[in-house]
Amino acid sequence: MKAVIKRGAFPGIEVVDMPIPEIGEDEVLVKVQASGICGSDVHVYEWKGGYDWLVPYLPVVLGHEFSGIVVGAGKMVRKVKEGDRVLARTSVTGSCGNCSYCVSGRRHFCEVHRENLTGWKKNGGFAEYYKAKENGVILLPDEVSFEEGALAEPVSIGGCAVDDANLTIGDSCLIIGPGTIGLLTLVMAKNAGAGMCIVCGTKKDAARLRKAVELGADKVFCTDETDLQDMVMELTGGQGVDVVFEASGAAAVIQDGVECAKKATGRILLEGIYSREVSLELSNAIVRSARTVKGTYSGRVAWERTLSWLAYHREGAAQCAKIITHRTNIKNAEAAFERCVKKENIKEMFTSFS
Ligand SMILES: [Zn+2]
Numbered sequence: 001m002k003a004v005i006k007r008g009a010f011p012g013i014e015v016v017d018m019p020i021p022e023i024g025e026d027e028v029l030v031k032v033q034a035s036g037i038c039g040s041d042v043h044v045y046e047w048k049g050g051y052d053w054l055v056p057y058l059p060v061v062l063g064h065e066f067s068g069i070v071v072g073a074g075k076m077v078r079k080v081k082e083g084d085r086v087l088a089r090t091s092v093t094g095s096c097g098n099c100s101y102c103v104s105g106r107r108h109f110c111e112v113h114r115e116n117l118t119g120w121k122k123n124g125g126f127a128e129y130y131k132a133k134e135n136g137v138i139l140l141p142d143e144v145s146f147e148e149g150a151l152a153e154p155v156s157i158g159g160c161a162v163d164d165a166n167l168t169i170g171d172s173c174l175i176i177g178p179g180t181i182g183l184l185t186l187v188m189a190k191n192a193g194a195g196m197c198i199v200c201g202t203k204k205d206a207a208r209l210r211k212a213v214e215l216g217a218d219k220v221f222c223t224d225e226t227d228l229q230d231m232v233m234e235l236t237g238g239q240g241v242d243v244v245f246e247a248s249g250a251a252a253v254i255q256d257g258v259e260c261a262k263k264a265t266g267r268i269l270l271e272g273i274y275s276r277e278v279s280l281e282l283s284n285a286i287v288r289s290a291r292t293v294k295g296t297y298s299g300r301v302a303w304e305r306t307l308s309w310l311a312y313h314r315e316g317a318a319q320c321a322k323i324i325t326h327r328t329n330i331k332n333a334e335a336a337f338e339r340c341v342k343k344e345n346i347k348e349m350f351t352s353f354s
């Protein structure tokens with residue numbers, strides 16, 4: 001089968017031929033149908049920093065946002081069967097089920113889960129076939145398409161950020177960075193009852209900012225043309241927004257972003273991954289302003305809730321799917337990654353694999 005691998009600690013990816021995985025008694029074989037390229041895959045492709053932890057696990061098949069059909073199941077497998085439509089969890093084994101994270105529904109923080117990360121520490125879904133333990137896959141509701149299933153992971157990140165922000169009806173929001181995570185956060189915030197939603201990016205993000213408008217943004221602008229704080233203060237009568245979602249991972253924008261939140265009640269949710277350390281003035285921007293800064297990284301029973309949302313909120317799911325701009329054969333992975341680097345796409349998915 002064809003697969004996209006990261007070979008070593010240097011830029012690039014490779015499309016290789018490799019054997020179809022053989023499954024054990026407690027494993028399932030999935031024929032991948034849709035597999036999205038994540039911003040983090042692009043970081044790994046570019047290899048500019050932030051992913052040194054990956055080195056001991058290389059080479060590895062990348063890809064952690066995907067869905068497919070079960071085409072093989074070992075004799076111990078009980079929860080899924082051949083022909084089932086499934087979504088890959090972000091761990092090939094699932095989680096332990098017993099630790100404090102698992103029992104409180106925060107499985108993403110379980111050590112067992114983290115040791116078996118799909119497409120990072122274990123072979124993932126940029127391939128024609130994928131194998132996992134049965135707990136490493138989850139059934140796709142009938143309503144949810146393969147492509148929507150492949151979006152479930154970034155949708156869950158946006159949804160969890162909205163949860164973590166304690167967003168309430170009418171809250172004004174600033175979303176920094178109109179990539180996949182920023183746009184899906186916009187969709188989830190709007191659907192959760194947000195008031196004015198402002199989205200900003202850079203000149204390179206022109207197409208993504210147009211998409212933000214299509215998805216319901218009330219105001220979009222480029223921070224290289226207009227001062228971020230000036231614009232937000234103007235739009236909010238000098239008060240700032242209730243919630244800032246930082247989805248760009250751009251270190252240069254954080255200080256300004258933090259100061260765009262209201263004093264005392266403003267929340268700043270950090271969703272981006274930064275390729276370097278960030279310095280921040282804390283005393284005035286956070287302490288004396290009593291703002292809340294919080295990291296957000298998936299959350300409570302993310303998959304089940306996200307799939308339920310996609311299944312029972314079909315208009316919302318259709319909005320999410322609008323961010324898919326390119327569908328590609330895995331053989332052309334190099335060109336797909338280059339489009340990501342140049343921001344010529346928004347979400348690109350591999351949808352054919354041979
Ligand atoms: Zn991802």
Ligand SMILES: [Zn+2]
Pocket residue numbers: 095096097098099100101102110111112
């Ligand atoms: Zn656990």
